[in-house]
Amino acid sequence: MAPATAEPKTEPIATRQAYGDALVALGEAHEEVVALDADLAVSTQSMKFGKAFPDRFFNVGAAEANMMSISCGLAATGKVPYASTFAIFASSRSYDQVRLGIAHNELKVRIGASHGGVSLGEDGASHQMIEDIALMRAMPKMQVIVPADYNQAYTATHESFEREGPIYMRFGRPSTPIVYDEIAETLGDGVDVLRQGKDISIFACGHMVWRALDAAQKLEREDGIEAEVVNVAIIKPLASKAVLESLAKTGVAVTAEEHRVTGGLGDAIRQVAAEQHPVPVFALGMGDEFGVSGTAEACMEHFGLTSTGIIDLVREAMVKKPLVQHPPIRGSSLD
């Protein structure tokens, strides 16, 4: 595998920037890499590829369905397309084109979905995609990746060339703090314990990961709660073994995502827990509601998607934890 050669970032920066930077590196390394966009190439950062490789870049205009089916054709003819637009248009707008043309055919198309979640901000509900993880998890064969910071987003994009099958990658609009010191070569199984703890597991993805780390620090300081923070970057296929290990250690969990709880990370973790190690899992995320207009941070606060939101839920979970009988873990689950 070609090593990811980029310099890791240390200051806050948007994950979508990593997508653009890694795309250029992929374009240099592999002739078969092509990129597409639907009139949002500056926003998604695919324009960086477009400038470097104009012959291999196709900006189809505001025509997302067309873009996805063109990507199908390109992949069926030996290219490795990276199709980019906002998460809302990459998932719901062109779901059927992605489903039949890309996922059903198990084609090597990478969807770079930027501006995921409510931190897209001011454009409001029409643009804030809060159910894409659910949609893409439900789609057979589709892999779903939500990187936590720039460095991990670079790894995800760069490594995606090596993986088989279709991939949906969700990136964010605002600058967010760095969580990973290095740009790793691989995401591995996509489930990383970033902080060890024995009292409760916090599973988070994307923009909620740094907030979970922040929350864990405060919980230790203020409540003496030792929270384990687990970044789930690959939500599908989910490395259930790693999830179970943490659940077995702590016996209770909170999940945090910038997304609907229904069908999202919360449900994914609950599914593993319910089937293999039934312990309570409390989910923080969007309820049965659409987004609203506001600055990125105001929107996150409006929906309680903050470290305070995580802290409150952890406290609630810790109160309820002793009430639950822990069943023994079935040996087979952790094999």
Added chain:
Amino acid sequence: MSHLKPVPDPKPAPASDQQPSIEELERYATVLRMHCVSMLAVAKSGHLDSSLSAADIVTALYFRVLRHDPRNPNWPERDRFVLSKGHAAPIQYAALAEHGYFPVEDLQGLRSIGSHLQGHPDMNRTPGIEVSTGSLGQGLSMSVGICLALRLDGLSDTVQTFAVLSDGDCQEGETWEAAMSAAHYEIPNITAIVDYNHLQTDGTTEEVMDTGDVRAKFEAFGWDSVEIDGHDMSAVVEALERSRTLGRPSAIVCQTKKGRGVSFMEGRFGFHGKPPSPEQAEQAMEELEATKRAQDEALGKR
């Protein structure tokens, strides 16, 4: 929000003999443009050049062509307005506020938490919005649906539906599905107005995805289709008024300039989705104020 409640008894439409002149409309267009600049300067977010591009079209509609009653936004016999290019919401918000659909002060809340003025039009929050938009390509289909319902209610002859579309709308396949269906269902009361400013997010339409002869495309789909200068107020008014007499789907392709009315933006790439800096807002305001003074003077002299 109390003003969201429908007024119980329908009031008659405003009397037609109070129609503003072309010169007065031009002045109103300047006022709406000024609202857009100040809204965006406060919000520090939004699509200014897209709003200015459509200002003359929206003014002609709200101040002259549309039959509507701001005191009764749900009046069943009102004409319908659909902003398919929902990102130009500020220009519609300005027109609605000037008509008293909600207080003018509300404009300053644009795009902030707690305001009913969302980044894109929201029918459940803002009085006067018929359908929520913001995802390009959907507005014309929504308008076809409105017209089919009006037909079932026996209102096809009285009510016209006007949809404002952008270049991006015309790139979405759905717009052409809508065009086909309007012809198929022989919809007599639909007007599609294309704000053809030849600029989109990533460049000119010619560079990114050439929409070509949009007028001819609508004609090929069975529509009456004309092309005009979208900043020539009398041409805009005439084309809009003519469209409601045709009894068949009508397209008005307006050649426009993005950022119209503000010299440093007009027809230039690089301003899409970018709010004006304080300096840019100030310069834009100065220019528009000068325009308005000249328009006031001309009106006063007559």
